[in-house]
Structure formats: C-alpha cells, structure tokens
Amino acid sequence: GAGVSQSPSNKVTEKGKDVELRCDPISGHTALYWYRQSLGQGLEFLIYFQGNSAPDKSGLPSDRFSAERTGGSVSTLTIQRTQQEDSAVYLCASNAMTEPGTGELFFGEGSRLTVL
Amino acid sequence: AQSVTQLGSHVSVSEGALVLLRCNYSSSVPPYLFWYVQYPNQGLQLLLKYTSAATLVKGINGFEAEFKKSETSFHLTKPSAHMSDAAEYFCAVSGSGYSTLTFGKGTMLLVSP
Numbered sequence: 001g002a003g004v005s006q007s008p009s010n011k012v013t014e015k016g017k018d019v020e021l022r023c024d025p026i027s028g029h030t031a032l033y034w035y036r037q038s039l040g041q042g043l044e045f046l047i048y049f050q051g052n053s054a055p056d057k058s059g060l061p062s063d064r065f066s067a068e069r070t071g072g073s074v075s076t077l078t079i080q081r082t083q084q085e086d087s088a089v090y091l092c093a094s095n096a097m098t099e100p101g102t103g104e105l106f107f108g109e110g111s112r113l114t115v116l
Numbered sequence: 117a118q119s120v121t122q123l124g125s126h127v128s129v130s131e132g133a134l135v136l137l138r139c140n141y142s143s144s145v146p147p148y149l150f151w152y153v154q155y156p157n158q159g160l161q162l163l164l165k166y167t168s169a170a171t172l173v174k175g176i177n178g179f180e181a182e183f184k185k186s187e188t189s190f191h192l193t194k195p196s197a198h199m200s201d202a203a204e205y206f207c208a209v210s211g212s213g214y215s216t217l218t219f220g221k222g223t224m225l226l227v228s229p
Contacts, residue, residue, distance in 0.1 A: 004159070033216065040125065042206065042221035043160075056216055091159060102148055102167055102210070105217065107159030 004108035006092050012114045013082055021077045021111045025094030032075050037089040082115045118143040118211040122220035130228050135194040137223050139207030148210040149190040155203045202227045
C-alpha cells in the first residue's frame with residue numbers, strides 16, 4: 001500500500017492475555033519505529049529497527065513487551081500477560097533514512113488496545 | 117539525551133486569530149527539531165522540520181516555526197487560524213542523525229468560530 005498499515009485498528013482483550021500488533025511499513029523503508037500514545041502522555045518511544053535488527057529497544061517498558069521484524073518489512077509488537085496500564089494507542093512509523101533523526105517519519109493510524 | 121517541553125496541553129483561539137504553540141527543547145548537541153500534527157483518529161503527519169539550515173522554517177498549511185538557540189525554543193505559529201487547524205500538535209527533537217525522535221506531550225489546538 002501507499003502508507004504505513006497497522007492491524008488490528010482496535011483490540012479489546014482481557015487482563016493476562018497476550019496480544020500481537022502488526023505493522024506493515026512503506027515499501028522500501030528500512031527504518032521502523034514503535035511508539036505508544038497514552039492520554040496526556042504524548043508519544044513514548046518503544047523500539048527502533050534498522051532492517052531486521054533493533055539498535056535501540058531502550059523504550060520497551062518491561063520484559064512483557066517484545067518486537068520483531070522479518071524480511072526487513074513487517075514488524076510485530078507482542079505484549080504478553082497484558083495489564084490494564086498497557087491500554088493505549090500503539091503507533092508504528094517508518095522512514096527511508098539510515099540516520100533516523102534527520103528525516104520525516106510516516107505514521108500509521110495506530111492500533112488502539114484496551115485491556116479490561 | 118534530549119527532551120521536549122510543550123507549554124499548555126490545550127490552546128484555544130478564535131478563527132482568524134494568531135496561533136502560537138510553544139516548544140522548548142533540551143539537547144547536548146545541535147538538535148534536529150520537528151512539528152507534527154495529528155487529526156482525530158489519524159496518525160501523525162509532518163508539518164515542518166529544522167535541520168540546521170535556515171532558522172525560520174515554513175511548513176504546510178501556512179504554519180512556520182523559528183529556531184532560537186539562545187532560548188532553546190522552536191515555537192509554532194500561524195498568522196490566522198482556520199477551523200480545520202483544530203488538532204493535536206507535537207513537537208519533537210532528535211539529538212543527532214542517529215538518535216530517534218523524542219516527542220513532547222502534545223498541545224490540543226481548539227478553534228472557535
């Protein structure tokens with residue numbers, strides 16, 4: 001597709017369940033980012049991929065959170081044993097830069113996660 | 117490490133009035149600075165960016181921002197607000213080409229007729 005695609009757009013789950021969120025970046029974009037957006041908290045950086053490797057995963061809040069990227073394209077963010085505080089919108093972004101700080105990020109519309 | 121502070125979680129203006137959204141940054145190296153806009157139920161899109169060229173940066177939809185090193189600021193302005201400008205605006209900073217973006221908490225712009 002033309003833009004960053006994320007699925008599901010909405011996910012409601014019960015506390016303790018595992019969830020997977022998917023991001024399909026713009027074709028050819030080597031850099032991929034995950035951010036978490038909570039009400040009043042802005043965007044919280046989670047992890048950055050360059051190709052299939054993750055040079056910066058300093059933002060993952062706990063070991064319940066993990067992410068992978070295969071084939072230099074699609075990425076999956078997995079949250080294990082979800083907690084209510086995990087409820088947020090998870091945003092994925094990509095760009096074509098090898099220097100991620102200099103260029104425009106292209107964002108998907110996000111996956112809204114609600115943990116009951 | 118870098119950080120961003122956006123003053124005011126909400127800013128209200130009348131249609132046709134000046135828009136001023138404040139952003140102050142902290143960075144130990146010359147920064148790259150960005151403003152993004154998020155319309156309801158959409159992802160973020162880039163308004164403008166500063167990458168060490170001209171200090172006055174013009175963006176889309178009539179917005180501009182001025183980099184002031186002495187004040188560590190990068191405030192966003194628009195001379196005349198339009199109803200369609202109502203959205204949430206995020207300032208972001210990167211400390212170098214190889215660091216990721218750090219975003220502020222956002223400012224919701226409300227425009228009244």
